[in-house]
Amino acid sequence: MRRDDRDDPFDDIFSEIERMMEGMAGGIDAADAGFGGDAHVSVYETDDEIRVVADLPGVDKDDLRIKCDGRNVTVAATTTTSEYEERIQLPGRVDEHSASASFNNGVLEITLDRTDSSANIDLS
Structure with a gap:
């Protein structure tokens, strides 16, 4: 049956x-x-800067690759057991050349200075 x-x-x-x-x-x-779903990314902003904090358990500093194009930050890592890549859209435009990053006990912190979203154009 x-x-x-x-x-x-x-x-x-x-x-x-x-x-x-x-x-x-x-x-x-x-x-x-990526990393068994344990990775967590938070974005914090002030008037002067934007800060990205990512928990990356099991990742070594040498495994990390970070890129910024002024509007997005891409965090990637490859370990012997997994690959991780996340593109984080920032809440405002940043000066990618002002970026600083630290990595301590599996926590990545990236700080970027805000920039004006437009440029002045001289009329000749």
Whole structure:
């Protein structure tokens, strides 16, 4: 005799929980989302600067690559067990040449000076 799933009173509940979990993980399996889903990035801003703080467990300083184009910061790392890359959109334009970064106990902190979003153009 074949079991009819419609008779399972918990089937709808489990399906809904699974759908919600997939939605929270952005449709990706959390275990495949770089470093087992443990990486966490926060962006803080003041009038003068923008600070990016990333928790990167299991990463060594030599494994990190950081790039900035003035509007986005890309943080990438490759370890023996995983790869991680995240592009962080900044809340304002920054001077990428002013960037400073520190890495201590798996926590990356990048500080960037804000810049004006437009330039003055002389009319000749």
